[in-house]
Amino acid sequence: MLRAFIAIPLPPEVKRLLTDVQAELQAAATGQITWTRAEVMHLTLRFIGNIEERQIQTIADAMAHATQGVKGFKLTTDGIGAFPDLKNPKLIYIGLGDSCQLTALSDRINAVTNPGTDELKKPPLIKKYHPHLTLCRVRKKGRINGLSGFTERFSGTEGITFNVSEIVLFKSDLTGKSPVYTTLRCIALG
Numbered sequence: 001m002l003r004a005f006i007a008i009p010l011p012p013e014v015k016r017l018l019t020d021v022q023a024e025l026q027a028a029a030t031g032q033i034t035w036t037r038a039e040v041m042h043l044t045l046r047f048i049g050n051i052e053e054r055q056i057q058t059i060a061d062a063m064a065h066a067t068q069g070v071k072g073f074k075l076t077t078d079g080i081g082a083f084p085d086l087k088n089p090k091l092i093y094i095g096l097g098d099s100c101q102l103t104a105l106s107d108r109i110n111a112v113t114n115p116g117t118d119e120l121k122k123p124p125l126i127k128k129y130h131p132h133l134t135l136c137r138v139r140k141k142g143r144i145n146g147l148s149g150f151t152e153r154f155s156g157t158e159g160i161t162f163n164v165s166e167i168v169l170f171k172s173d174l175t176g177k178s179p180v181y182t183t184l185r186c187i188a189l190g
Helices: 012-027 053-066 100-113 147-155
Strands: 002-009 032-035 043-051 073-084 091-096 132-138 162-166 167-176 178-188
Touching: 002 053, 012 032, 012 073, 012 091, 012 147, 032 073, 043 053, 043 100, 043 132, 043 167, 053 091, 053 167, 053 178, 073 100, 073 147, 073 167
Parallel strands: none
Antiparallel strands: 002 043, 002 167, 032 132, 073 091, 073 162, 091 132, 167 178
């Protein structure tokens, strides 16, 4: 068994922005916080979970089917946010501007990986897709002092626009402190 997810890889300039923001947040951080390493930063489209090795090609075929006729598009970073909220953050992220293309792509990916999809039979997504780029996960007693001030400061800054030209099926190996992601398949967008 292996853990898998479908994501959009990030270009170096977006990873640089994320690590720059992380550096500022780290200066105000206390307690246990897990920071996302630059080499594993990505935009998740769909977490699939545990699969058999024999299912890799089935998923790649489903991804290719879902992206038929989908052309590359642009996304723009847009401010800092937190789940579930800024007062009690468990995950802090950089948001993305509204994108009909991204939402449509996510919907298409979910349609081919939901129950009844031949061999995959993954649980349906219940929550609305909220695209985000994870900066860190706040653990027990972790805290970013003045987080609301950071969100206000970064809300007025111009985002970075980047091209989305492919989606990737990744394998995730959980190894102690940080996961290791391995590319299983890449699907280019029209």
